[in-house]
Amino acid sequence: MVFGALRVVCYVNQFFGQLGGEDKARVGPQVVDGAVGAARAVQQALGDAGSVVATVICGDNYAAEHAERATAEMVELVAAARPDLLVAGPAFLAGRYGVACGALCAAVQAELKIPAVTGMHAENPGVELYRRRVYVVQTGAEATRMLAEAQRLVALGLKLARGKAVGAPAADGYFARGVTRNVVADAPAAERAVAMLLDKLAGRAFASEVPRPAFPPVAAPRLVKTLEGATIALVTDGGLVPRGNPDGIEALNATRYGAYSIEGKSSLDAAQYDNPHRGYDTTWVKEDPHRLVPVDVARELEQSGAIGKLHETVYSTVGVATTLAQSARMGREIAEKLREAGVDAVILTST
Amino acid sequence: MTPVAVMVGANRIVSAAGIIHPLGSADLSPEDEKALRRRIVEQALQALRTEVAKPTVFTRH
Numbered sequence: 001m002v003f004g005a006l007r008v009v010c011y012v013n014q015f016f017g018q019l020g021g022e023d024k025a026r027v028g029p030q031v032v033d034g035a036v037g038a039a040r041a042v043q044q045a046l047g048d049a050g051s052v053v054a055t056v057i058c059g060d061n062y063a064a065e066h067a068e069r070a071t072a073e074m075v076e077l078v079a080a081a082r083p084d085l086l087v088a089g090p091a092f093l094a095g096r097y098g099v100a101c102g103a104l105c106a107a108v109q110a111e112l113k114i115p116a117v118t119g120m121h122a123e124n125p126g127v128e129l130y131r132r133r134v135y136v137v138q139t140g141a142e143a144t145r146m147l148a149e150a151q152r153l154v155a156l157g158l159k160l161a162r163g164k165a166v167g168a169p170a171a172d173g174y175f176a177r178g179v180t181r182n183v184v185a186d187a188p189a190a191e192r193a194v195a196m197l198l199d200k201l202a203g204r205a206f207a208s209e210v211p212r213p214a215f216p217p218v219a220a221p222r223l224v225k226t227l228e229g230a231t232i233a234l235v236t237d238g239g240l241v242p243r244g245n246p247d248g249i250e251a252l253n254a255t256r257y258g259a260y261s262i263e264g265k266s267s268l269d270a271a272q273y274d275n276p277h278r279g280y281d282t283t284w285v286k287e288d289p290h291r292l293v294p295v296d297v298a299r300e301l302e303q304s305g306a307i308g309k310l311h312e313t314v315y316s317t318v319g320v321a322t323t324l325a326q327s328a329r330m331g332r333e334i335a336e337k338l339r340e341a342g343v344d345a346v347i348l349t350s351t
Numbered sequence: 352m353t354p355v356a357v358m359v360g361a362n363r364i365v366s367a368a369g370i371i372h373p374l375g376s377a378d379l380s381p382e383d384e385k386a387l388r389r390r391i392v393e394q395a396l397q398a399l400r401t402e403v404a405k406p407t408v409f410t411r412h
Contacts, residue, residue: 290375351371
Protein backbone atom coordinates (compact mmCIF):
# COMPACT_ATOMS: atom_id res chain seq x y z
CA MET A 1 0.00 0.00 0.00
CA VAL A 2 1.37 3.39 -1.02
CA PHE A 3 0.38 6.77 0.39
CA GLY A 4 2.79 9.26 -1.24
CA ALA A 5 3.45 9.85 -4.93
CA LEU A 6 3.35 6.60 -6.90
CA ARG A 7 5.95 5.14 -9.20
CA VAL A 8 4.05 4.03 -12.32
CA VAL A 9 5.26 1.96 -15.27
CA CYS A 10 3.32 2.08 -18.54
CA TYR A 11 3.20 -0.59 -21.24
CA VAL A 12 2.42 0.47 -24.81
CA ASN A 13 2.80 -1.14 -28.24
CA GLN A 14 5.08 0.10 -31.03
CA PHE A 15 2.42 2.44 -32.36
CA PHE A 16 1.48 4.09 -29.07
CA GLY A 17 5.18 4.07 -28.10
CA GLN A 18 5.95 6.09 -31.24
CA LEU A 19 8.38 3.56 -32.73
CA GLY A 20 6.29 3.16 -35.89
CA GLY A 21 3.40 1.27 -37.44
CA GLU A 22 3.14 -2.33 -38.69
CA ASP A 23 6.72 -2.07 -39.99
CA LYS A 24 7.89 -2.01 -36.36
CA ALA A 25 5.48 -4.66 -35.08
CA ARG A 26 8.29 -7.26 -34.83
CA VAL A 27 10.34 -5.17 -32.39
CA GLY A 28 11.02 -6.88 -29.06
CA PRO A 29 10.53 -5.36 -25.61
CA GLN A 30 12.49 -2.27 -24.68
CA VAL A 31 12.24 0.28 -21.91
CA VAL A 32 12.53 4.07 -21.99
CA ASP A 33 12.85 6.32 -18.92
CA GLY A 34 9.82 8.46 -18.21
CA ALA A 35 6.61 8.71 -20.21
CA VAL A 36 6.67 8.17 -23.97
CA GLY A 37 3.79 8.40 -26.45
CA ALA A 38 0.46 7.34 -24.97
CA ALA A 39 2.11 7.07 -21.54
CA ARG A 40 2.19 10.87 -21.52
CA ALA A 41 -1.62 10.83 -21.22
CA VAL A 42 -1.21 8.57 -18.18
CA GLN A 43 1.29 11.05 -16.71
CA GLN A 44 -1.13 13.90 -17.33
CA ALA A 45 -3.96 11.93 -15.70
CA LEU A 46 -1.76 11.15 -12.69
CA GLY A 47 -0.96 14.81 -12.03
CA ASP A 48 0.67 15.07 -8.61
CA ALA A 49 -0.48 11.60 -7.59
CA GLY A 50 2.54 9.94 -9.18
CA SER A 51 5.01 9.83 -12.01
CA VAL A 52 5.55 7.51 -14.93
CA VAL A 53 9.09 6.36 -14.21
CA ALA A 54 9.41 4.14 -17.28
CA THR A 55 7.59 3.12 -20.46
CA VAL A 56 7.91 -0.47 -21.68
CA ILE A 57 7.37 -0.73 -25.44
CA CYS A 58 6.91 -3.95 -27.44
CA GLY A 59 5.87 -4.64 -31.02
CA ASP A 60 2.47 -6.31 -31.41
CA ASN A 61 3.69 -9.16 -33.58
CA TYR A 62 6.56 -9.96 -31.22
CA ALA A 63 4.11 -10.00 -28.30
CA ALA A 64 1.66 -12.22 -30.20
CA GLU A 65 4.11 -14.65 -31.83
CA HIS A 66 6.37 -15.14 -28.79
CA ALA A 67 3.70 -14.56 -26.15
CA GLU A 68 5.34 -16.36 -23.23
CA ARG A 69 8.81 -15.02 -23.92
CA ALA A 70 7.55 -11.47 -24.50
CA THR A 71 5.61 -11.48 -21.23
CA ALA A 72 8.57 -12.86 -19.28
CA GLU A 73 10.93 -10.28 -20.79
CA MET A 74 8.54 -7.44 -20.06
CA VAL A 75 7.97 -8.61 -16.47
CA GLU A 76 11.74 -8.25 -15.96
CA LEU A 77 11.73 -4.74 -17.39
CA VAL A 78 8.78 -3.80 -15.18
CA ALA A 79 10.45 -5.31 -12.09
CA ALA A 80 13.65 -3.34 -12.72
CA ALA A 81 11.71 -0.06 -12.56
CA ARG A 82 10.26 -0.99 -9.12
CA PRO A 83 6.81 0.49 -9.73
CA ASP A 84 3.83 0.69 -7.39
CA LEU A 85 1.44 0.30 -10.33
CA LEU A 86 1.43 -0.93 -13.93
CA VAL A 87 -0.83 0.76 -16.47
CA ALA A 88 -1.06 -1.28 -19.69
CA GLY A 89 -2.57 0.25 -22.82
CA PRO A 90 -5.36 1.21 -23.23
CA ALA A 91 -5.54 -1.13 -26.20
CA PHE A 92 -8.98 -0.06 -27.50
CA LEU A 93 -10.03 -2.56 -30.20
CA ALA A 94 -6.48 -3.70 -31.11
CA GLY A 95 -6.56 -7.47 -30.58
CA ARG A 96 -2.87 -8.39 -30.38
CA TYR A 97 -2.23 -5.39 -28.15
CA GLY A 98 -5.20 -6.18 -25.88
CA VAL A 99 -4.17 -9.79 -25.35
CA ALA A 100 -0.59 -8.68 -24.58
CA CYS A 101 -1.87 -6.06 -22.08
CA GLY A 102 -3.96 -8.72 -20.29
CA ALA A 103 -1.09 -11.22 -20.20
CA LEU A 104 1.39 -8.68 -18.84
CA CYS A 105 -1.01 -7.39 -16.16
CA ALA A 106 -1.80 -10.96 -15.04
CA ALA A 107 1.91 -11.86 -14.86
CA VAL A 108 2.93 -8.67 -13.06
CA GLN A 109 0.20 -9.17 -10.45
CA ALA A 110 1.04 -12.84 -9.93
CA GLU A 111 4.84 -12.71 -10.06
CA LEU A 112 5.71 -9.24 -8.79
CA LYS A 113 2.65 -8.70 -6.55
CA ILE A 114 2.27 -5.26 -8.12
CA PRO A 115 -1.26 -4.04 -8.96
CA ALA A 116 -2.03 -3.54 -12.63
CA VAL A 117 -4.81 -2.07 -14.73
CA THR A 118 -5.52 -2.07 -18.44
CA GLY A 119 -8.26 -0.78 -20.74
CA MET A 120 -9.99 -2.18 -23.84
CA HIS A 121 -13.09 -2.05 -26.00
CA ALA A 122 -15.74 -4.68 -25.17
CA GLU A 123 -15.00 -6.66 -28.33
CA ASN A 124 -11.25 -6.85 -27.83
CA PRO A 125 -10.43 -10.59 -27.41
CA GLY A 126 -8.26 -9.64 -24.43
CA VAL A 127 -11.42 -8.84 -22.43
CA GLU A 128 -12.80 -12.40 -22.36
CA LEU A 129 -9.34 -13.87 -21.85
CA TYR A 130 -8.30 -11.72 -18.90
CA ARG A 131 -11.25 -9.86 -17.32
CA ARG A 132 -11.55 -12.44 -14.51
CA ARG A 133 -7.93 -11.98 -13.42
CA VAL A 134 -7.21 -8.39 -14.39
CA TYR A 135 -9.06 -5.10 -13.98
CA VAL A 136 -9.92 -4.16 -17.56
CA VAL A 137 -11.46 -0.70 -17.90
CA GLN A 138 -14.01 -0.36 -20.68
CA THR A 139 -12.86 2.07 -23.38
CA GLY A 140 -14.01 3.16 -26.81
CA ALA A 141 -12.87 1.44 -30.00
CA GLU A 142 -10.37 4.12 -30.99
CA ALA A 143 -7.90 6.46 -29.32
CA THR A 144 -9.91 9.60 -30.01
CA ARG A 145 -10.45 10.33 -26.30
CA MET A 146 -7.07 9.20 -25.02
CA LEU A 147 -6.80 11.57 -22.06
CA ALA A 148 -10.33 10.84 -20.77
CA GLU A 149 -9.74 7.07 -21.10
CA ALA A 150 -6.33 7.36 -19.41
CA GLN A 151 -7.96 9.25 -16.55
CA ARG A 152 -10.37 6.35 -15.94
CA LEU A 153 -7.54 3.79 -15.98
CA VAL A 154 -5.52 5.92 -13.60
CA ALA A 155 -8.48 6.51 -11.23
CA LEU A 156 -8.95 2.74 -10.84
CA GLY A 157 -5.19 2.13 -10.73
CA LEU A 158 -4.76 4.62 -7.87
CA LYS A 159 -7.43 2.80 -5.85
CA LEU A 160 -5.67 -0.53 -6.42
CA ALA A 161 -2.20 0.80 -5.59
CA ARG A 162 -3.43 2.55 -2.45
CA GLY A 163 -5.43 -0.44 -1.28
CA LYS A 164 -8.71 1.48 -1.41
CA ALA A 165 -12.02 -0.28 -1.95
CA VAL A 166 -12.89 -0.79 -5.60
CA GLY A 167 -16.51 -0.10 -6.56
CA ALA A 168 -18.82 -2.33 -8.59
CA PRO A 169 -17.94 -2.80 -12.28
CA ALA A 170 -20.57 -0.29 -13.43
CA ALA A 171 -19.43 2.31 -10.88
CA ASP A 172 -15.71 2.07 -11.61
CA GLY A 173 -16.07 1.35 -15.32
CA TYR A 174 -14.36 -2.04 -15.62
CA PHE A 175 -15.53 -5.40 -17.01
CA ALA A 176 -17.16 -7.65 -14.41
CA ARG A 177 -14.67 -10.16 -13.03
CA GLY A 178 -17.27 -12.72 -11.99
CA VAL A 179 -16.78 -11.89 -8.31
CA THR A 180 -19.75 -11.78 -5.92
CA ARG A 181 -19.43 -9.41 -2.97
CA ASN A 182 -21.87 -8.68 -0.18
CA VAL A 183 -22.97 -5.06 0.06
CA VAL A 184 -25.53 -3.24 2.20
CA ALA A 185 -28.32 -1.94 -0.03
CA ASP A 186 -30.19 1.32 0.60
CA ALA A 187 -33.62 -0.31 0.42
CA PRO A 188 -34.96 -3.84 0.95
CA ALA A 189 -35.22 -6.18 -2.04
CA ALA A 190 -39.02 -5.84 -2.28
CA GLU A 191 -38.81 -2.07 -2.59
CA ARG A 192 -36.05 -2.26 -5.16
CA ALA A 193 -37.99 -4.84 -7.19
CA VAL A 194 -41.17 -2.72 -7.17
CA ALA A 195 -39.18 0.39 -8.15
CA MET A 196 -37.65 -1.57 -11.01
CA LEU A 197 -41.07 -2.80 -12.12
CA LEU A 198 -42.47 0.75 -12.06
CA ASP A 199 -39.53 1.92 -14.15
CA LYS A 200 -40.13 -0.90 -16.60
CA LEU A 201 -43.89 -0.20 -16.87
CA ALA A 202 -43.19 3.50 -17.43
CA GLY A 203 -40.64 2.71 -20.12
CA ARG A 204 -37.79 4.15 -18.05
CA ALA A 205 -34.32 2.68 -18.02
CA PHE A 206 -33.57 0.21 -15.21
CA ALA A 207 -30.68 -2.08 -14.39
CA SER A 208 -31.33 -5.66 -13.29
CA GLU A 209 -29.38 -6.80 -10.24
CA VAL A 210 -29.22 -10.31 -11.67
CA PRO A 211 -27.50 -10.24 -15.05
CA ARG A 212 -28.48 -13.16 -17.25
CA PRO A 213 -25.62 -15.37 -18.35
CA ALA A 214 -24.78 -15.19 -22.02
CA PHE A 215 -24.95 -18.40 -24.04
CA PRO A 216 -22.73 -18.04 -27.09
CA PRO A 217 -24.14 -19.98 -30.06
CA VAL A 218 -22.66 -23.42 -30.71
CA ALA A 219 -22.49 -24.52 -34.33
CA ALA A 220 -24.57 -27.66 -34.93
CA PRO A 221 -22.27 -30.52 -35.93
CA ARG A 222 -23.37 -32.70 -38.82
CA LEU A 223 -23.47 -36.49 -38.49
CA VAL A 224 -20.98 -37.50 -41.15
CA LYS A 225 -21.77 -41.23 -41.05
CA THR A 226 -25.05 -42.98 -41.65
CA LEU A 227 -26.84 -44.05 -38.49
CA GLU A 228 -26.29 -47.68 -39.50
CA GLY A 229 -22.54 -47.10 -39.24
CA ALA A 230 -22.51 -44.72 -36.28
CA THR A 231 -21.66 -45.29 -32.62
CA ILE A 232 -24.26 -43.63 -30.41
CA ALA A 233 -23.73 -42.81 -26.73
CA LEU A 234 -26.32 -42.16 -24.02
CA VAL A 235 -25.68 -39.29 -21.60
CA THR A 236 -28.01 -37.87 -18.95
CA ASP A 237 -28.21 -35.00 -16.51
CA GLY A 238 -31.11 -36.73 -14.75
CA GLY A 239 -29.00 -38.36 -12.04
CA LEU A 240 -28.82 -42.07 -12.87
CA VAL A 241 -26.16 -43.72 -10.66
CA PRO A 242 -25.37 -47.29 -9.62
CA ARG A 243 -26.77 -48.15 -6.19
CA GLY A 244 -24.60 -46.56 -3.51
CA ASN A 245 -23.70 -43.61 -5.75
CA PRO A 246 -20.01 -44.63 -5.96
CA ASP A 247 -18.85 -41.28 -7.39
CA GLY A 248 -20.68 -39.26 -4.75
CA ILE A 249 -22.53 -37.16 -7.30
CA GLU A 250 -24.14 -34.28 -5.44
CA ALA A 251 -27.94 -34.03 -5.09
CA LEU A 252 -27.75 -30.47 -6.45
CA ASN A 253 -25.10 -28.02 -7.61
CA ALA A 254 -23.13 -31.00 -8.97
CA THR A 255 -19.41 -30.83 -9.63
CA ARG A 256 -19.00 -34.53 -10.50
CA TYR A 257 -20.26 -36.96 -13.11
CA GLY A 258 -20.00 -40.72 -13.46
CA ALA A 259 -19.10 -43.13 -16.25
CA TYR A 260 -21.12 -46.33 -15.97
CA SER A 261 -20.66 -49.44 -18.08
CA ILE A 262 -23.64 -51.06 -19.77
CA GLU A 263 -21.49 -53.67 -21.47
CA GLY A 264 -23.43 -56.90 -21.94
CA LYS A 265 -26.65 -55.34 -20.63
CA SER A 266 -29.79 -55.38 -22.71
CA SER A 267 -31.66 -53.52 -19.98
CA LEU A 268 -31.09 -51.80 -16.65
CA ASP A 269 -32.13 -53.66 -13.49
CA ALA A 270 -33.84 -51.12 -11.22
CA ALA A 271 -32.45 -52.87 -8.13
CA GLN A 272 -28.90 -52.01 -9.23
CA TYR A 273 -29.51 -48.27 -9.72
CA ASP A 274 -30.35 -45.23 -7.68
CA ASN A 275 -30.85 -41.50 -8.22
CA PRO A 276 -29.63 -38.69 -5.95
CA HIS A 277 -31.18 -35.88 -8.09
CA ARG A 278 -33.11 -33.46 -5.86
CA GLY A 279 -34.56 -31.34 -8.65
CA TYR A 280 -37.55 -33.54 -9.53
CA ASP A 281 -39.54 -36.43 -8.07
CA THR A 282 -37.37 -39.43 -8.95
CA THR A 283 -39.94 -42.06 -7.89
CA TRP A 284 -40.74 -43.11 -11.47
CA VAL A 285 -37.23 -43.28 -12.85
CA LYS A 286 -36.08 -45.27 -9.82
CA GLU A 287 -38.95 -47.66 -10.48
CA ASP A 288 -37.72 -48.07 -14.08
CA PRO A 289 -34.38 -46.43 -15.05
CA HIS A 290 -35.29 -46.75 -18.75
CA ARG A 291 -37.69 -43.86 -18.23
CA LEU A 292 -34.49 -41.79 -17.96
CA VAL A 293 -31.83 -43.70 -19.92
CA PRO A 294 -33.31 -45.82 -22.74
CA VAL A 295 -30.78 -48.66 -22.75
CA ASP A 296 -33.48 -51.22 -23.60
CA VAL A 297 -34.67 -49.71 -26.89
CA ALA A 298 -31.20 -48.44 -27.83
CA ARG A 299 -29.89 -51.99 -27.51
CA GLU A 300 -32.73 -53.27 -29.69
CA LEU A 301 -31.95 -50.62 -32.31
CA GLU A 302 -28.33 -51.79 -32.21
CA GLN A 303 -29.38 -55.45 -32.61
CA SER A 304 -31.66 -54.64 -35.54
CA GLY A 305 -28.88 -52.65 -37.25
CA ALA A 306 -30.71 -49.30 -37.11
CA ILE A 307 -27.62 -47.90 -35.40
CA GLY A 308 -24.08 -49.16 -35.80
CA LYS A 309 -23.19 -49.52 -32.14
CA LEU A 310 -24.40 -48.45 -28.72
CA HIS A 311 -21.47 -47.00 -26.76
CA GLU A 312 -20.81 -49.18 -23.73
CA THR A 313 -20.42 -46.29 -21.26
CA VAL A 314 -23.26 -44.08 -20.04
CA TYR A 315 -22.22 -40.70 -18.60
CA SER A 316 -24.44 -39.24 -15.91
CA THR A 317 -24.60 -36.19 -13.67
CA VAL A 318 -27.19 -34.23 -11.71
CA GLY A 319 -28.43 -31.13 -13.50
CA VAL A 320 -30.09 -28.93 -10.90
CA ALA A 321 -28.73 -25.61 -9.63
CA THR A 322 -25.52 -26.59 -11.39
CA THR A 323 -23.39 -23.59 -12.24
CA LEU A 324 -22.80 -22.74 -15.86
CA ALA A 325 -19.05 -23.04 -15.32
CA GLN A 326 -19.30 -26.54 -13.84
CA SER A 327 -21.75 -27.66 -16.54
CA ALA A 328 -19.45 -26.40 -19.27
CA ARG A 329 -16.43 -28.14 -17.73
CA MET A 330 -18.21 -31.46 -17.26
CA GLY A 331 -19.67 -31.25 -20.76
CA ARG A 332 -16.26 -30.57 -22.25
CA GLU A 333 -14.65 -33.46 -20.36
CA ILE A 334 -17.41 -35.91 -21.29
CA ALA A 335 -17.29 -34.80 -24.94
CA GLU A 336 -13.50 -35.33 -25.02
CA LYS A 337 -13.86 -38.86 -23.64
CA LEU A 338 -16.63 -39.71 -26.08
CA ARG A 339 -14.59 -38.41 -28.99
CA GLU A 340 -11.54 -40.41 -27.90
CA ALA A 341 -13.73 -43.51 -27.75
CA GLY A 342 -14.87 -42.96 -31.35
CA VAL A 343 -18.46 -41.99 -30.56
CA ASP A 344 -20.23 -40.26 -33.48
CA ALA A 345 -23.35 -38.89 -31.82
CA VAL A 346 -24.99 -38.54 -28.42
CA ILE A 347 -28.55 -38.74 -27.17
CA LEU A 348 -28.66 -36.70 -23.95
CA THR A 349 -31.78 -37.28 -21.89
CA SER A 350 -32.77 -34.48 -19.55
CA THR A 351 -35.44 -34.03 -16.93
CA MET B 352 -38.33 -27.68 -20.65
CA THR B 353 -37.66 -27.31 -24.37
CA PRO B 354 -37.68 -23.46 -24.19
CA VAL B 355 -34.74 -23.69 -21.76
CA ALA B 356 -32.91 -26.00 -24.17
CA VAL B 357 -33.51 -23.49 -26.97
CA MET B 358 -32.35 -20.60 -24.80
CA VAL B 359 -29.04 -22.23 -23.88
CA GLY B 360 -28.43 -23.14 -27.52
CA ALA B 361 -28.88 -26.94 -27.74
CA ASN B 362 -29.16 -27.57 -31.45
CA ARG B 363 -31.31 -30.69 -31.77
CA ILE B 364 -34.09 -30.92 -29.21
CA VAL B 365 -36.74 -33.64 -29.01
CA SER B 366 -39.68 -32.96 -26.72
CA ALA B 367 -40.08 -36.03 -24.54
CA ALA B 368 -42.75 -37.45 -22.23
CA GLY B 369 -42.32 -35.28 -19.15
CA ILE B 370 -39.92 -34.03 -16.52
CA ILE B 371 -40.40 -36.88 -14.04
CA HIS B 372 -40.11 -39.60 -16.70
CA PRO B 373 -38.81 -38.18 -19.99
CA LEU B 374 -38.70 -41.56 -21.72
CA GLY B 375 -41.72 -43.32 -20.26
CA SER B 376 -45.03 -42.97 -18.52
CA ALA B 377 -46.30 -44.87 -15.51
CA ASP B 378 -49.86 -44.47 -16.83
CA LEU B 379 -49.28 -46.77 -19.79
CA SER B 380 -49.05 -50.55 -19.97
CA PRO B 381 -45.43 -51.81 -20.07
CA GLU B 382 -45.80 -52.57 -23.79
CA ASP B 383 -47.23 -49.17 -24.65
CA GLU B 384 -44.66 -47.44 -22.48
CA LYS B 385 -41.79 -49.12 -24.27
CA ALA B 386 -43.35 -48.29 -27.64
CA LEU B 387 -43.53 -44.64 -26.56
CA ARG B 388 -39.88 -44.75 -25.50
CA ARG B 389 -38.92 -46.27 -28.83
CA ARG B 390 -40.74 -43.53 -30.75
CA ILE B 391 -38.88 -40.84 -28.79
CA VAL B 392 -35.48 -42.47 -29.36
CA GLU B 393 -36.24 -42.96 -33.06
CA GLN B 394 -37.21 -39.30 -33.26
CA ALA B 395 -33.84 -38.41 -31.65
CA LEU B 396 -32.05 -40.52 -34.27
CA GLN B 397 -34.06 -38.77 -36.99
CA ALA B 398 -33.01 -35.41 -35.48
CA LEU B 399 -29.36 -36.51 -35.52
CA ARG B 400 -29.45 -37.00 -39.28
CA THR B 401 -31.27 -33.71 -39.89
CA GLU B 402 -29.10 -30.71 -40.62
CA VAL B 403 -29.98 -27.70 -38.51
CA ALA B 404 -28.59 -24.17 -38.45
CA LYS B 405 -30.01 -23.11 -35.10
CA PRO B 406 -31.68 -24.63 -32.01
CA THR B 407 -34.53 -26.70 -33.43
CA VAL B 408 -37.31 -28.50 -31.55
CA PHE B 409 -38.48 -31.75 -33.12
CA THR B 410 -42.03 -32.29 -31.88
CA ARG B 411 -43.27 -35.81 -31.35
CA HIS B 412 -45.82 -37.28 -33.70
